[in-house]
Amino acid sequence: MTDPNLGAPECPAAAQERRDRRVLWAVVVWLPLAVIAVATAIQLLWIPRLPEEVAVHFGVAGEPDRWTTPTRSVLGYLVLSLAVAASIALATFAGRRAMLRPADGARVRLLAQVRPTAAVAPAVSILIAVVVLVLTGAQLDGAEPAGWTAPVAVGAGILLGVLAGWITWQALPAPDRPEPSAATPALDLAPGERAVWTASATAPWIVFAIIGLAGACLIVPIVMAPSAWWLWGSLLVVVALLATTTGVRVTVDRRGLTARTLLGLRLTQVPLADVVSASDVEVLPGEFGGWGFRYDLRGRRGIIMRGGPGIEVQRRDAAPLVVTVSDARTGAALLNALAAAAR
Known part of the structure; x- marks a missing residue:
């Protein structure tokens, strides 16, 4: 007999997604916070051994040119590190609910999708911590940092940061290379009918x-x-x-797809003759390593303002273009209709 108090067995995909989220939190949130906590604790323990003012900035020749108190130095490190960690975490988790691509229903593992951004989180936190600790430790007991201290600190930070990023990259699953998204059904336009669609998105x-x-x-x-x-x-x-x-306006009309900045500067344009197909897709900024003008591991070019809906355009002689924008399904459908009419 089946115990009525026991729920139905958990879907394997849901269990996998739950495990992925735990791993992602460990890599992107808890590991950077642990690095920041340890580096902060070390600096606090060093405060009695530091001079009244410590160098916090070094010139091109490696000579200190800006000073502050040890307490402010620790506070500055803490604010900078937490701000960077928070921005990477937000870029990684933004739009994480978009696990299904509506065009084809293909499920993609979250860890594989956000692998480029997730690998950056421990790397950057370790890089900043190593640089600050080396520069601060060189000033213990009133010692003056030598000219080579700053280059060595930066070099060691980059080396250990890259190593941490490489280890994380190898530990996370690699994404498959799925087939292009299925084209969104074209709008039904009457012969000679003209239509224009426009929408915007902000960071x-x-x-x-x-x-x-x-x-x-x-x-x-x-x-x-x-x-x-x-x-x-x-x-x-x-x-x-x-x-x-930090914001774009996307227009689909007889000229094709055009993306412009808030001031009207054209970022890109895909003429109708270059459009193979257009699809409405769900986009994670973590796929592209964050926000802005990016490339992902699948070779797609992206104008990524946020997570959520976007238009993916398959182009004849160029990499696919992904633009995040609201009401993406209507824009993709109109683009397909106009491209078909122009052929």
Whole structure:
């Protein structure tokens, strides 16, 4: 007899997904937090042995050129490390519910989808921790860091970070190379009928926060070191231009698919003659290593603003293009209809 109190056996796919989530949390959240906690504890234990001011920035020649108190140095490391870890975690987990591609229903393992971003999390946390610990440890008991200290710290951080990333990459499952997504059924347009579709998408708040923080950090040296205003001002202009790419507007019309920035600057255009097919797909930023203009392991080019629906365009003489945008199914259906009419 079957015990009525016992539930139905768990679906193997659901059990696999639950295990994948636990592994992903361990790699992307708990491991970086453990590295940050250990590095912070070491620095706190070192505070009695550090001078009243410690060097926190080094010039091209390896000479210190910026100082602060040990307590502020630890706090700065903590804020920077947590901010970077949080941004990577958000990029990894964003849109993680999109495990089924509606076009073909093919289930893809979460760990395989977000492998590029997940491998970065421990690598970056270890890189930052090693650099800070080496530079801070070189100043214990009033010692002055030698000119080679900064290059060695950065080199050791990069080496250990790359090693951690490589180990994580090897431990996570590799994604299969699935067939192109099934084309979305084309809209039924009457002969000679004209139609236009447009929709937009913006990046998540963490992207705006990072750009805002970068802009604020660049304003400080402009005020404190006005003689080098041209350098910091140029970087500030670059950051301002990047801010205009935190949102896109996608249009499908007789010219094909066009993606533009918030200021109307064209990012890309796929003419109707180049469209093989268009599909509405579910996109994880972790597949592309985060937000922005990316490539994934399948060779697709992506304009990734967020997780969720997107349009995937198979092109004749170029890699597939993926653009995240709302109401992607309507846009893909219209693009297929217009491309078919133009043939």
